[in-house]
Amino acid sequence: MANNKKILMVVTNGQEMSNGHFAGIWLSEFAEPYEELRANGYEVTVVSPKGGESRIDRNSLEDDTIPKGWKEIARLLKNTEVIDNVNAEDYDGIFLPGGHGTMFDFPENAKLHSLLRNFAEDEKSIGAVCHGPAGLVDAALNDGTPIVKNKTVTAFTDSEERGVGLENEVPFLLETKLREQGASFVAADDWAENTQTDGKLVTGQNPQSSVNVAKQLVKTLEG
Template structure:
């Protein structure tokens, strides 16, 4: 039986009327392609289902064609309400600034993350994807990330993008407030943390490292 993974992406497409956002394409594409090469069965889901937007800033003339081709899988995503943890071996949250707006508000995602984690299944996220972990609590009421080594897009990196002013919160600061042991690397360096079945990466450069860690655990 092949391993089954659900990738949860954002539906949110704008920071404000002037700035578009969405998924950071490389974080989705690298993960989707690597999982597929391993023969895993990949389902792409989102809070609302349907089309999931790609951040226009994540695509330019240097974007590999195979990355662009994965946009096809974002045209008709499954609604999260149709997803059950018992049907999958792992959940993965790629980033993009869009995740900061809708993933923390998704009650269904919070339930799924709790179920995956408490069923000893893999919970993984990269860059802004860990925004989805912000609202997740365990059955005992504690934040899922409390007391765990966690990595995500840092406040310093956010400041460097100059997009911090448009964010509903700063991801590193919020994760620290929830009691996580936030482990940061210098800006734009590949870095990820593994704490049990929780795997998190810092930035777009860290996507492949996170995926390799997921694959290693899944076998």
Template sequence: MKILMILTSHADFGASGRKTGFWMEEFAAPYYRFAEAGAEITLASPAGGQPPVDPASLGADFQSDDTRRFEKDEEAQTLLANTSKLTDVQASDFDAVFYPGGHGPLYDLTDNVASLALLTEFHTAAKPIGAVCHGVAALVKATTKNNEPIVAGLELTGFTDSEEAAVGATDLVPYSVEQGLQKAGGIFRSADDWADFAIRDGVLVTGQNPGSSDSTARLLLEALEG
């Protein structure tokens, strides 16, 4: 079982002066669920090398057993510091793909040609596609081999407009992921703000927020087993 995890390479939160990147819990929880299931994990990003971590995600309030495990895991840290370039990976080498969030993906994965091509190939081969929180930004413009949105008619979730407002980012983000998925034809579902909420519709698996990272990863593993 081989799983590709794609992280952002983008560190600047628009012109706000704030920093972003990937959200640590959204990487750590899926990484360890996949590893515990015996998966061979490959990490990739648009630029390759060390992806930027959102400094806010390192705050004491956002730590979990998985993030603390990562802090002591030199092997995982080395893997993260040396991600492959997206242009160097092939969908045919993997059984599933997963996108952690953080606000970074809004900037460098929504329109990323290599990422979009990979998603088309994964979809065509009916291989599971997973994303959590803002990682769903990678799905907004993803299309089938017939150039139709891959999310069209599917139930999915992601970081909600109300959660975006709660973190004071409504006026900072380049677009709303909730509205972007709806415009692409997705059937957007959500639970209360910050609730653990994940959906599987066929081979598409999505999670609402950082607290949904573990359950989203588990659903992706179910999709692989199915």
């Protein structure tokens, strides 16, 4: 069990896409890792680029209903703290849940990039699942090297993006972008669980990978 260890979870504020759908956070990618981290004794702080609400993507809900067991967890998304107020040294690890919203407000967030740089330079644990690795796009070490360069990673694949018909709604294709920045990208079959660990960096391909990403993240934290 962890002893007073703290994890920072960074969630999207979301954005409406050109098709009218509001791209928010994918609930299971937040709730399942949150449960896993708490079960292992970690204190979790939830922040977002703007603070306030992190809207849940309706596509991640069945019948527009939050599962009964996640209602308390979902309330944490109603009033998140602002990421700008965060100090990296206060946390042992960082986790980025997905949802298409991250594609819009993670890649160009200077504070998120600063935090990720600090975590990477200090060899602290970094976890991300599905579209969460959008936060790693353009994030670099102090010498300018992309954090993902020569790292074995995964994320929501281009095939999966085309499968849900949103390849023209997102600013870029995440798999392609990570490959362009030097990542050794591992793509499994669409919707198959796929988790990759490279040192202290843990990534998962899709919602099916959320629990295992959290489990592997805990291993890096305890190691």
